[in-house]
Amino acid sequence: MNAILEKTTIKFLVIMVLLISLMACSENRTYKESLAIPAADIDESYEGVRQTDDYALKSEVGMNQVPEDLKIIKSASARYKVKSVKTTTRKIKRIAQKYGAYISDLRFENNLYQKENRFTIKIPQQHFDVMMDSIGLMVDFVEYENITTKDVTEEYIDIQTRLKTKMEVKTRYESILRENAITIEDILATEDKLRIIQEEIESAQGRLKYLTNKVSYSTIQIDLYETVTYKEEPESYSKTFLAKGKEGLSSGWNIIETLILGLIYIWPLTLIGIVLVVVFRKKFRKRKV
Numbered sequence: 337m338n339a340i341l342e343k344t345t346i347k348f349l350v351i352m353v354l355l356i357s358l359m360a361c362s363e364n365r366t367y368k369e370s371l372a373i374p375a376a377d378i379d380e381s382y383e384g385v386r387q388t389d390d391y392a393l394k395s396e397v398g399m400n401q402v403p404e405d406l407k408i409i410k411s412a413s414a415r416y417k418v419k420s421v422k423t424t425t426r427k428i429k430r431i432a433q434k435y436g437a438y439i440s441d442l443r444f445e446n447n448l449y450q451k452e453n454r455f456t457i458k459i460p461q462q463h464f465d466v467m468m469d470s471i472g473l474m475v476d477f478v479e480y481e482n483i484t485t486k487d488v489t490e491e492y493i494d495i496q497t498r499l500k501t502k503m504e505v506k507t508r509y510e511s512i513l514r515e516n517a518i519t520i521e522d523i524l525a526t527e528d529k530l531r532i533i534q535e536e537i538e539s540a541q542g543r544l545k546y547l548t549n550k551v552s553y554s555t556i557q558i559d560l561y562e563t564v565t566y567k568e569e570p571e572s573y574s575k576t577f578l579a580k581g582k583e584g585l586s587s588g589w590n591i592i593e594t595l596i597l598g599l600i601y602i603w604p605l606t607l608i609g610i611v612l613v614v615v616f617r618k619k620f621r622k623r624k625v
Contacts (some may be wrong), residue, residue: 372619378595392457406487406489407487407488407489407547408461408485408488409488409554410483411479411483412481412482412556412557413557414471415480415560416476416477416479417479417496417562418561418562418567421451421561422451424475425560428457428471428596431470432467432603434464436460436463437458439455439457439458440455440457442454442456452560455556455558458553458554459553459554461552461554468483468556488547488551491547492544492547499541503537509526509529509530510530513526513527513530538616
Protein backbone atom coordinates (compact mmCIF):
# COMPACT_ATOMS: atom_id res chain seq x y z
CA MET A 337 0.00 0.00 0.00
CA ASN A 338 2.78 2.37 0.94
CA ALA A 339 4.59 1.50 -2.28
CA ILE A 340 1.52 2.42 -4.30
CA LEU A 341 1.24 5.77 -2.49
CA GLU A 342 4.87 6.55 -3.08
CA LYS A 343 4.58 5.80 -6.81
CA THR A 344 1.46 7.97 -7.06
CA THR A 345 3.18 10.81 -5.21
CA ILE A 346 6.24 10.63 -7.50
CA LYS A 347 4.05 10.70 -10.61
CA PHE A 348 2.13 13.69 -9.25
CA LEU A 349 5.34 15.57 -8.53
CA VAL A 350 6.69 14.85 -12.01
CA ILE A 351 3.45 16.04 -13.62
CA MET A 352 3.52 19.23 -11.51
CA VAL A 353 7.14 19.94 -12.50
CA LEU A 354 6.28 19.48 -16.17
CA LEU A 355 3.26 21.79 -15.89
CA ILE A 356 5.31 24.47 -14.13
CA SER A 357 8.01 24.23 -16.83
CA LEU A 358 5.47 24.53 -19.63
CA MET A 359 3.86 27.57 -17.98
CA ALA A 360 7.25 29.24 -17.59
CA CYS A 361 8.13 28.67 -21.25
CA SER A 362 4.75 30.01 -22.29
CA GLU A 363 5.26 33.17 -20.24
CA ASN A 364 8.73 33.69 -21.67
CA ARG A 365 7.44 33.23 -25.20
CA THR A 366 4.55 35.61 -24.61
CA TYR A 367 6.94 38.15 -23.18
CA LYS A 368 9.22 37.91 -26.15
CA GLU A 369 6.42 38.14 -28.64
CA SER A 370 4.88 41.12 -26.90
CA LEU A 371 8.01 43.23 -27.01
CA ALA A 372 7.15 46.53 -28.64
CA ILE A 373 9.48 47.80 -31.34
CA PRO A 374 10.20 51.47 -30.69
CA ALA A 375 8.96 53.65 -33.53
CA ALA A 376 11.69 55.48 -35.37
CA ASP A 377 11.15 59.17 -35.90
CA ILE A 378 11.04 59.83 -39.62
CA ASP A 379 12.05 63.31 -40.58
CA GLU A 380 10.19 64.29 -43.72
CA SER A 381 11.57 67.81 -43.74
CA TYR A 382 14.33 66.91 -46.23
CA GLU A 383 14.46 68.45 -49.69
CA GLY A 384 15.17 66.51 -52.86
CA VAL A 385 18.23 67.42 -54.81
CA ARG A 386 17.09 69.56 -57.69
CA GLN A 387 18.67 69.66 -61.08
CA THR A 388 20.00 73.16 -60.44
CA ASP A 389 21.89 71.83 -57.41
CA ASP A 390 24.11 69.72 -59.65
CA TYR A 391 26.44 72.65 -60.13
CA ALA A 392 26.83 73.11 -56.39
CA LEU A 393 27.74 69.45 -56.09
CA LYS A 394 30.27 69.87 -58.89
CA SER A 395 31.82 72.83 -57.11
CA GLU A 396 32.22 70.80 -53.93
CA VAL A 397 33.85 67.98 -55.86
CA GLY A 398 36.10 70.48 -57.63
CA MET A 399 37.43 71.61 -54.25
CA ASN A 400 39.15 68.25 -53.84
CA GLN A 401 42.61 69.12 -55.04
CA VAL A 402 44.86 66.42 -56.48
CA PRO A 403 47.92 65.82 -54.24
CA GLU A 404 51.09 67.22 -55.72
CA ASP A 405 52.89 63.86 -55.68
CA LEU A 406 50.21 62.28 -57.91
CA LYS A 407 50.35 62.60 -61.68
CA ILE A 408 46.78 62.60 -62.95
CA ILE A 409 45.71 63.16 -66.56
CA LYS A 410 42.18 64.61 -66.62
CA SER A 411 39.97 64.89 -69.69
CA ALA A 412 36.32 65.51 -70.43
CA SER A 413 33.87 65.35 -73.32
CA ALA A 414 30.46 66.96 -73.20
CA ARG A 415 27.54 67.88 -75.45
CA TYR A 416 25.26 70.80 -74.55
CA LYS A 417 22.18 72.44 -75.98
CA VAL A 418 22.29 76.25 -75.87
CA LYS A 419 20.16 79.16 -77.01
CA SER A 420 22.86 80.67 -79.19
CA VAL A 421 25.95 78.76 -80.29
CA LYS A 422 27.89 81.87 -81.27
CA THR A 423 27.12 83.75 -78.05
CA THR A 424 27.95 80.78 -75.82
CA THR A 425 31.16 80.06 -77.73
CA ARG A 426 32.23 83.69 -77.30
CA LYS A 427 31.59 83.51 -73.54
CA ILE A 428 33.50 80.22 -73.21
CA LYS A 429 36.46 81.74 -75.06
CA ARG A 430 36.55 84.66 -72.62
CA ILE A 431 36.45 82.30 -69.61
CA ALA A 432 39.17 80.13 -71.17
CA GLN A 433 41.44 83.15 -71.60
CA LYS A 434 40.80 84.13 -68.00
CA TYR A 435 42.12 80.79 -66.74
CA GLY A 436 45.08 80.54 -69.12
CA ALA A 437 43.41 78.06 -71.49
CA TYR A 438 43.29 78.04 -75.27
CA ILE A 439 41.19 76.57 -78.09
CA SER A 440 43.18 73.92 -79.97
CA ASP A 441 40.69 73.25 -82.78
CA LEU A 442 37.21 74.40 -83.78
CA ARG A 443 34.63 73.19 -86.30
CA PHE A 444 31.32 74.95 -87.01
CA GLU A 445 28.43 73.32 -88.88
CA ASN A 446 25.12 74.80 -89.99
CA ASN A 447 22.23 72.93 -91.59
CA LEU A 448 18.45 73.16 -91.88
CA TYR A 449 17.85 71.68 -88.43
CA GLN A 450 20.56 72.97 -86.10
CA LYS A 451 23.78 74.90 -85.67
CA GLU A 452 26.66 73.02 -84.11
CA ASN A 453 30.09 74.06 -82.89
CA ARG A 454 32.73 71.55 -81.79
CA PHE A 455 35.99 72.65 -80.22
CA THR A 456 38.69 71.45 -77.82
CA ILE A 457 39.94 73.40 -74.82
CA LYS A 458 43.39 72.93 -73.33
CA ILE A 459 43.32 74.22 -69.76
CA PRO A 460 45.69 74.05 -66.75
CA GLN A 461 44.64 71.14 -64.57
CA GLN A 462 44.03 73.28 -61.48
CA HIS A 463 41.28 75.17 -63.37
CA PHE A 464 39.65 72.08 -64.92
CA ASP A 465 36.72 71.81 -62.48
CA VAL A 466 36.08 75.56 -62.45
CA MET A 467 35.96 75.59 -66.25
CA MET A 468 33.51 72.70 -66.38
CA ASP A 469 31.28 74.36 -63.77
CA SER A 470 31.37 77.68 -65.63
CA ILE A 471 30.35 76.03 -68.91
CA GLY A 472 27.57 74.08 -67.20
CA LEU A 473 26.01 77.30 -65.85
CA MET A 474 25.47 78.81 -69.31
CA VAL A 475 23.81 75.87 -71.12
CA ASP A 476 20.13 74.93 -71.38
CA PHE A 477 20.43 71.16 -71.46
CA VAL A 478 23.20 68.65 -70.78
CA GLU A 479 23.00 65.80 -73.28
CA TYR A 480 26.03 64.03 -71.85
CA GLU A 481 29.09 64.87 -69.80
CA ASN A 482 31.95 62.40 -69.39
CA ILE A 483 34.98 63.07 -67.19
CA THR A 484 37.88 60.62 -67.08
CA THR A 485 41.09 60.51 -65.06
CA LYS A 486 44.22 58.47 -65.63
CA ASP A 487 46.84 57.97 -62.93
CA VAL A 488 50.32 57.93 -64.52
CA THR A 489 52.24 58.36 -61.25
CA GLU A 490 53.77 54.88 -61.41
CA GLU A 491 54.93 55.32 -65.00
CA TYR A 492 56.25 58.81 -64.25
CA ILE A 493 58.32 57.64 -61.25
CA ASP A 494 59.55 54.59 -63.17
CA ILE A 495 60.78 56.74 -66.06
CA GLN A 496 62.44 59.17 -63.66
CA THR A 497 64.26 56.31 -61.93
CA ARG A 498 65.37 54.74 -65.20
CA LEU A 499 66.48 58.12 -66.51
CA LYS A 500 68.58 58.73 -63.43
CA THR A 501 70.23 55.31 -63.81
CA LYS A 502 70.93 55.90 -67.50
CA MET A 503 72.48 59.28 -66.72
CA GLU A 504 74.82 57.60 -64.23
CA VAL A 505 75.75 54.94 -66.80
CA LYS A 506 76.41 57.65 -69.36
CA THR A 507 78.73 59.42 -66.91
CA ARG A 508 80.68 56.21 -66.35
CA TYR A 509 81.05 55.60 -70.09
CA GLU A 510 82.28 59.16 -70.57
CA SER A 511 84.81 58.61 -67.81
CA ILE A 512 85.97 55.38 -69.47
CA LEU A 513 86.26 57.15 -72.81
CA ARG A 514 88.45 59.88 -71.30
CA GLU A 515 90.66 57.76 -69.07
CA ASN A 516 90.69 54.08 -70.03
CA ALA A 517 90.00 53.91 -73.77
CA ILE A 518 93.37 53.66 -75.44
CA THR A 519 92.99 51.69 -78.62
CA ILE A 520 90.77 52.70 -81.51
CA GLU A 521 88.59 49.63 -80.94
CA ASP A 522 88.00 50.60 -77.31
CA ILE A 523 87.17 54.17 -78.30
CA LEU A 524 84.72 53.07 -81.01
CA ALA A 525 83.06 50.51 -78.73
CA THR A 526 82.67 53.06 -75.93
CA GLU A 527 81.30 55.71 -78.30
CA ASP A 528 78.78 53.21 -79.69
CA LYS A 529 77.54 52.41 -76.19
CA LEU A 530 77.40 56.12 -75.43
CA ARG A 531 75.29 56.65 -78.55
CA ILE A 532 72.84 53.93 -77.53
CA ILE A 533 72.53 55.18 -73.97
CA GLN A 534 72.06 58.75 -75.24
CA GLU A 535 69.18 57.66 -77.49
CA GLU A 536 67.54 55.90 -74.55
CA ILE A 537 67.98 59.03 -72.40
CA GLU A 538 66.41 61.25 -75.06
CA SER A 539 63.50 58.82 -75.46
CA ALA A 540 62.89 58.80 -71.69
CA GLN A 541 63.13 62.59 -71.54
CA GLY A 542 60.64 62.89 -74.38
CA ARG A 543 58.18 60.59 -72.63
CA LEU A 544 58.58 62.54 -69.38
CA LYS A 545 57.94 65.80 -71.22
CA TYR A 546 54.83 64.34 -72.85
CA LEU A 547 53.43 63.10 -69.53
CA THR A 548 54.23 66.41 -67.86
CA ASN A 549 52.33 68.34 -70.55
CA LYS A 550 49.36 65.96 -70.39
CA VAL A 551 49.23 66.27 -66.60
CA SER A 552 49.68 70.06 -66.61
CA TYR A 553 47.02 70.73 -69.28
CA SER A 554 43.69 68.93 -69.25
CA THR A 555 41.61 68.41 -72.38
CA ILE A 556 37.93 69.38 -72.62
CA GLN A 557 36.03 68.51 -75.80
CA ILE A 558 32.88 70.61 -76.08
CA ASP A 559 30.00 70.10 -78.51
CA LEU A 560 27.47 72.98 -78.54
CA TYR A 561 24.31 72.95 -80.61
CA GLU A 562 21.12 74.95 -81.03
CA THR A 563 17.98 73.94 -82.88
CA VAL A 564 16.64 76.15 -85.65
CA THR A 565 13.24 76.32 -87.33
CA TYR A 566 13.16 73.98 -90.29
CA LYS A 567 12.82 75.73 -93.64
CA GLU A 568 12.19 73.62 -96.68
CA GLU A 569 14.46 74.38 -99.59
CA PRO A 570 12.53 75.75 -102.60
CA GLU A 571 12.72 73.79 -105.82
CA SER A 572 13.48 76.91 -107.85
CA TYR A 573 14.57 80.45 -107.06
CA SER A 574 13.06 83.58 -108.67
CA LYS A 575 15.34 86.58 -109.07
CA THR A 576 14.24 90.01 -107.89
CA PHE A 577 14.15 93.09 -110.14
CA LEU A 578 17.20 94.50 -108.40
CA ALA A 579 19.14 91.31 -108.99
CA LYS A 580 18.12 91.28 -112.66
CA GLY A 581 19.14 94.93 -113.01
CA LYS A 582 22.57 94.21 -111.55
CA GLU A 583 22.99 91.29 -113.94
CA GLY A 584 21.94 93.53 -116.89
CA LEU A 585 24.48 96.20 -116.01
CA SER A 586 27.16 93.57 -115.58
CA SER A 587 26.29 91.93 -118.93
CA GLY A 588 26.31 95.31 -120.76
CA TRP A 589 29.70 96.18 -119.36
CA ASN A 590 31.00 92.75 -120.36
CA ILE A 591 29.86 93.38 -123.97
CA ILE A 592 31.64 96.74 -124.08
CA GLU A 593 34.74 95.24 -122.56
CA THR A 594 34.68 92.41 -125.12
CA LEU A 595 34.38 94.85 -128.07
CA ILE A 596 37.26 96.99 -126.83
CA LEU A 597 39.45 93.97 -126.27
CA GLY A 598 38.51 92.64 -129.72
CA LEU A 599 39.57 95.89 -131.38
CA ILE A 600 42.83 95.79 -129.47
CA TYR A 601 43.51 92.24 -130.63
CA ILE A 602 42.85 93.13 -134.33
CA TRP A 603 44.52 96.54 -134.29
CA PRO A 604 46.65 95.79 -137.40
CA LEU A 605 43.53 95.05 -139.44
CA THR A 606 41.82 98.11 -138.02
CA LEU A 607 44.79 100.30 -138.99
CA ILE A 608 44.85 98.87 -142.54
CA GLY A 609 41.12 99.44 -142.87
CA ILE A 610 41.46 103.07 -141.78
CA VAL A 611 44.28 103.66 -144.33
CA LEU A 612 42.26 102.09 -147.14
CA VAL A 613 39.23 104.21 -146.32
CA VAL A 614 41.34 107.40 -146.41
CA VAL A 615 42.96 106.45 -149.75
CA PHE A 616 39.63 105.60 -151.40
CA ARG A 617 38.11 108.87 -150.24
CA LYS A 618 40.99 110.88 -151.72
CA LYS A 619 40.70 109.06 -155.07
CA PHE A 620 36.94 109.53 -155.10
CA ARG A 621 37.31 113.29 -154.50
CA LYS A 622 39.90 113.65 -157.33
CA ARG A 623 37.59 111.95 -159.77
CA LYS A 624 34.81 114.36 -158.89
CA VAL A 625 37.08 117.33 -159.46
